[in-house]
Amino acid sequence: MAQINPSILSADFARLAEEAKAVDGADWLHVDVMDNHFVPNLTLGVPVVEALSKATDTPLDCHLMIEDADRWAPQYVEAGAGSVTFHVEAAAAPVRLAREIRAKGARASMALRPATPIEPYEDLLPELDMLLIMTVEPGFGGQAFLDIMLPKIRRTRELISKHGLELWLQVDGGVSATTIERCAEAGADVFVAGSAVYGAEDPAEAVRALRARAEAATAGAPWACGH
Numbered sequence: 576m577a578q579i580n581p582s583i584l585s586a587d588f589a590r591l592a593e594e595a596k597a598v599d600g601a602d603w604l605h606v607d608v609m610d611n612h613f614v615p616n617l618t619l620g621v622p623v624v625e626a627l628s629k630a631t632d633t634p635l636d637c638h639l640m641i642e643d644a645d646r647w648a649p650q651y652v653e654a655g656a657g658s659v660t661f662h663v664e665a666a667a668a669p670v671r672l673a674r675e676i677r678a679k680g681a682r683a684s685m686a687l688r689p690a691t692p693i694e695p696y697e698d699l700l701p702e703l704d705m706l707l708i709m710t711v712e713p714g715f716g717g718q719a720f721l722d723i724m725l726p727k728i729r730r731t732r733e734l735i736s737k738h739g740l741e742l743w744l745q746v747d748g749g750v751s752a753t754t755i756e757r758c759a760e761a762g763a764d765v766f767v768a769g770s771a772v773y774g775a776e777d778p779a780e781a782v783r784a785l786r787a788r789a790e791a792a793t794a795g796a797p798w799a800c801g802h
């Protein structure tokens with residue numbers, strides 16, 4: 576089943592609890608943590624994640640776009656995140672970090688910037704619950720989807736199948752009604768959408784419509800069931 580994770584980067588930060596409720600029915604709430612070092616933007620940190628986790632029943636999918644991921648990622652598990660994604664480019668010891676996230680009770684996920692290839696990390700895949708392929712340069716919502724990421728999504732799906740893994744494959748950036756089908760056909764099964772959800776008149780309906788498109792695009796694919 577396709578999962579849709581609305582990104583609160585496109586929500587009203589003054590009304591985060593209400594904005595979380597506006598997407599009831601979403602699989603996860605995607606929380607973009609930015610430190611103005613790894614990316615040229617600054618958003619929120621551990622205290623806000625802790626408050627948000629108490630304000631919604633939707634599990635939090637925290638995407639850390641921050642330096643020194645080894646130090647900070649475990650704190651997001653303690654703050655209540657159900658899934659924590661660190662960037663491989665910002666982690667000194669990604670295997671140790673993934674194991675620590677899992678040991679603390681959250682799903683461990685690793686992200687790749689657009690210019691980072693998947694192939695050097697094939698052996699790490701069994702250590703992960705999800706792999707995130709960025710389909711824009713991280714830092715801002717509302718950017719255009721990078722079509723050139725589709726072959727990387729396909730190659731990653733092939734590696735996941737080759738190793739018989741349960742790993743989820745997430746895409747983030749420019750995912751909308753016009754791009755989600757291409758992502759799904761290429762092999763993604765978890766879709767982050769910011770402006771396509773929070774820019775819609777009815778965000779909950781936008782989630783349902785995106786999920787229906789992704790599921791129609793992957794009907795029958797062996798990896799598209801069983802979440």
Ligand SMILES: O=C(CO)[C@H](O)[C@H](O)COP(=O)(O)O
Nearest residue numbers: 713714716717748749769770
């Ligand atoms: O990680 C992100 C940016 O770095 C955001 O999650 C992403 O860009 C979502 O916004 P949109 O769907 O509007 O592209």
